[in-house]
Amino acid sequence: MRQIIYTSITTNPSGHADDDAVAITRQALLRNGLDGITGLLYTQDADFLQVIEGPDDSIADLLASLLSDPRHRDLRMLIDRDIEDREFGDWMMLHRERRETVDAFDRRLHGLLLNVSHETAGYFRALVPA
Numbered sequence: 001m002r003q004i005i006y007t008s009i010t011t012n013p014s015g016h017a018d019d020d021a022v023a024i025t026r027q028a029l030l031r032n033g034l035d036g037i038t039g040l041l042y043t044q045d046a047d048f049l050q051v052i053e054g055p056d057d058s059i060a061d062l063l064a065s066l067l068s069d070p071r072h073r074d075l076r077m078l079i080d081r082d083i084e085d086r087e088f089g090d091w092m093m094l095h096r097e098r099r100e101t102v103d104a105f106d107r108r109l110h111g112l113l114l115n116v117s118h119e120t121a122g123y124f125r126a127l128v129p130a
């Protein structure tokens, strides 16, 4: 199984990554369910931070789609490694819902981060308000 964590920047003229997140999550739920991919999509201002975990073939295909997706740019790979078990649970693509406050989502996220490696948690802490 492969785990990828990357950041990218929205190309939406609004400058808010969140403006495309609902459409992206909807797409993700369809495809990820079929391909065994799980993960998390975090948005903060113009930034995306995404974790994807799943079978090598599925991740390679999704990565090709992500690299050519015009809704974001400057994809920066933070982690790309083999994993034994999923670190982020089995969400098909966890995302902060619009009606959920940042605080409530961050509490959920901090709960999740208790289970991940120190290195992985560090990337989130750099982006997510404490």
Ligand SMILES: Cc1cc2nc3c(=O)[nH]c(=O)nc-3n(C[C@H](O)[C@H](O)[C@H](O)COP(=O)(O)O)c2cc1C
Pocket (backbone or CB within 6 Å): 008, 024, 027, 028, 029, 031, 032, 041, 048, 050, 052, 062, 065, 066, 067, 069, 071, 072, 093
């Ligand atoms: C930040 C970001 C995250 C995305 N995450 C996913 C994802 O987890 N799963 C997914 O199927 N598509 C995701 N997409 C959409 C894919 O890039 C792509 O548009 C979609 O999977 C359809 O792929 P295709 O056009 O190659 O058929 C994401 C797009 C962006 C911009």
